[in-house]
Amino acid sequence: MRFSLISALYVAQISTTVTALWPAPSQLSTGTSVAWISPNVKITYVPLNSGGYRRDVAPQSKRPSDAQLIAGASQRFSKLLTSSAYIPWKLYPKGKDFEPAPGSGTTISSVTITQVPSKGNSTDSVDESYTLKLSDSKVKITAATAQGAMHALTTLTQLFYLSSKGGYYTTQAPVTIQDAPEFSWRGLNVDIARNYEPPSKIKTLIDGLAFNKFNRLHIHATDSQSWPLEIPSIPDLAGKGAYRPDYAWTAADLEDVQSYAYARGVMPYIEIDSPGHTASIAWSQPDLIVGYNQQPWPTFCNEPPCGQVKLNSKATNEFFDHLAADLYPRTAKWSERFHSGGDELNANIYGLPGSGVGSNSSAKIKPALQNFVRHVHQNIRKNGMKPIVWEEMLLNWNLTLEKDVIIQTWLSTDSIATATSQGYKALFGEYSWWYMDCGFGQWVDPLTTNPNTPIVPPYTDYCSPYKSWREIYAYDPTANLTAAQKANVLGGEVHMWGELTDPQNFDGKVWPRASAAAELLWQGPTGPKGVNYTVTNRLADQRERMVAMGFEASVVQMTWCLQTGGESCAQ
Ligand SMILES: *[C@@H]1O[C@H](CO)[C@@H](O)[C@H](O)[C@H]1NC(C)=O
Numbered sequence: 001m002r003f004s005l006i007s008a009l010y011v012a013q014i015s016t017t018v019t020a021l022w023p024a025p026s027q028l029s030t031g032t033s034v035a036w037i038s039p040n041v042k043i044t045y046v047p048l049n050s051g052g053y054r055r056d057v058a059p060q061s062k063r064p065s066d067a068q069l070i071a072g073a074s075q076r077f078s079k080l081l082t083s084s085a086y087i088p089w090k091l092y093p094k095g096k097d098f099e100p101a102p103g104s105g106t107t108i109s110s111v112t113i114t115q116v117p118s119k120g121n122s123t124d125s126v127d128e129s130y131t132l133k134l135s136d137s138k139v140k141i142t143a144a145t146a147q148g149a150m151h152a153l154t155t156l157t158q159l160f161y162l163s164s165k166g167g168y169y170t171t172q173a174p175v176t177i178q179d180a181p182e183f184s185w186r187g188l189n190v191d192i193a194r195n196y197e198p199p200s201k202i203k204t205l206i207d208g209l210a211f212n213k214f215n216r217l218h219i220h221a222t223d224s225q226s227w228p229l230e231i232p233s234i235p236d237l238a239g240k241g242a243y244r245p246d247y248a249w250t251a252a253d254l255e256d257v258q259s260y261a262y263a264r265g266v267m268p269y270i271e272i273d274s275p276g277h278t279a280s281i282a283w284s285q286p287d288l289i290v291g292y293n294q295q296p297w298p299t300f301c302n303e304p305p306c307g308q309v310k311l312n313s314k315a316t317n318e319f320f321d322h323l324a325a326d327l328y329p330r331t332a333k334w335s336e337r338f339h340s341g342g343d344e345l346n347a348n349i350y351g352l353p354g355s356g357v358g359s360n361s362s363a364k365i366k367p368a369l370q371n372f373v374r375h376v377h378q379n380i381r382k383n384g385m386k387p388i389v390w391e392e393m394l395l396n397w398n399l400t401l402e403k404d405v406i407i408q409t410w411l412s413t414d415s416i417a418t419a420t421s422q423g424y425k426a427l428f429g430e431y432s433w434w435y436m437d438c439g440f441g442q443w444v445d446p447l448t449t450n451p452n453t454p455i456v457p458p459y460t461d462y463c464s465p466y467k468s469w470r471e472i473y474a475y476d477p478t479a480n481l482t483a484a485q486k487a488n489v490l491g492g493e494v495h496m497w498g499e500l501t502d503p504q505n506f507d508g509k510v511w512p513r514a515s516a517a518a519e520l521l522w523q524g525p526t527g528p529k530g531v532n533y534t535v536t537n538r539l540a541d542q543r544e545r546m547v548a549m550g551f552e553a554s555v556v557q558m559t560w561c562l563q564t565g566g567e568s569c570a571q
Pocket residue numbers: 347348351360361362
């Protein structure tokens with residue numbers, strides 16, 4: 001839809017020239033001249049005198065200024081260009097001479113980033129639009145915010161290729177781009193608890209997110225299997241709850257990851273899932289948890305070890321107060337949002353003695369749950385943030401939630417329709433389309449006794465099969481929504497759960513599939529797919545850039561198809 005304006009240009013050029021702009025910009029026009037850029041090109045920032053960049057309010061006031069953010073992005077340009085540029089031989093017919101002659105064309109002498117007035121901002125949305133004009137040896141960028149300027153510099157990087165004879169060129173000058181995202185919330189959810197993910201791995205992930213214009217990193221920080229997040233005032237939480245004491249992010253690590261993400265235009269935010277998914281608390285505070293490792297586990301939780309925080313419990317509330325006082329100010333510095341979890345609550349566990357409920361009936365659990373969630377959410381708001389919950393809190397438990405709560409849907413394509421029609425802002429990312437952990441097989445051992453589901457060949461997992469990049473790209477979460485419902489869709493998140501994922505196999509699961517999600521989030525589901533716009537070679541191009549950057553990204557297409565096209569190899 002947003003793309004139609006220049007689709008004809010793309011169709012005409014795609015077979016001879018590849019432009020690896022990923023996600024594709026809203027509007028693009030290109031020429032056929034050669035231009036070169038030096039990694040050391042001078043980048044000048046021209047601020048708007050009257051301000052107009054995002055005005056942050058306390059407690060976010062300690063964040064870097066837009067000028068600082070843009071200076072940082074400008075300093076990184078050189079490294080980004082040289083680390084991501086590559087020789088794109090795979091995208092041309094074998095033997096074709098596709099490189100411009102050294103010394104041909106012009107050389108870019110300057111890049112200017114001029115700040116322009118913002119079209120407005122809100123808690124969950126900043127003006128990320130930018131324009132980029134490359135002509136007459138100059139690049140002129142305008143942007144309303146630091147985030148927009150960072151996107152422009154990423155786009156600029158992606159315009160250039162490495163020449164085998166040295167130097168970085170485009171064959172498509174002049175270039176004019178006007179760009180803005182369709183969705184203001186473009187996220188990836190990463191689980192660091194089922195298997196540990198060290199801060200260094202997540203910082204690398206953030207580089208990839210920024211390179212694909214994601215703007216949210218959802219850190220699913222704790223779960224029943226481990227508590228890998230240091231809470232300095234409750235040291236035993238991670239000290240005993242992590243897989244091993246050093247498999248936990250220290251407070252300094254958390255600050256480092258958050259500031260790193262924010263500096264790259266990615267708002268990080270933390271999820272402490274509760275009241276389910278909390279068994280790891282029992283290692284340090286056994287009295288807070290009912291049904292720790294209760295058997296048979298399928299009756300008492302979705303995944304062992306079972307255990308949920310007790311409800312109707314003063315001790316539980318005090319624990320969450322301590323946690324909030326320690327953790328929330330440290331995350332509110334970087335984020336407008338905090339995720340309180342709320343998925344997969346098990347009712348049966350509240351029928352066990354000492355649960356604070358004493359019954360597995362929803363009617364008994366619901367008021368206790370309502371009080372608990374209200375308490376947690378009040379703490380989030382007191383610290384200057386707003387809550388996010390998994391959809392079950394609203395759609396299964398029918399809790400009364402304030403309208404400032406974002407509903408994160410995952411269970412069905414209908415969920416987003418229901419949540420948005422009730423007036424809530426909501427996120428998509430349904431498991432049957434956007435769960436990147438699916439299709440790798442069961443973690444449940446077939447030799448164990450599982451009274452509910454025998455584990456038999458081919459040992460498929462619950463959300464099998466694997467979601468290929470094409471499936472992730474074909475997801476249309478807003479297909480059946482009314483205009484009023486669509487207005488409440490903030491965006492979505494692609495999910496990397498950690499049962500069978502750790503730093504060793506992380507990259508190949510995430511990339512390039514998250515890139516497919518990134519373009520959908522940037523363009524909207526009816527964006528590039530609505531016109532004759534080929535995706536495969538552009539995604540392959542982005543993947544090659546990410547491989548050059550050091551990501552062990554999976555293969556998009558076999559080289560023969562990329563080179564040749566035709567047959568069944570649409571480019
Ligand atoms: C509650 O427990 C009873 C008996 O154990 C069981 O039949 C029923 O399905 C449970 N209800 C819920 C909501 O889990």
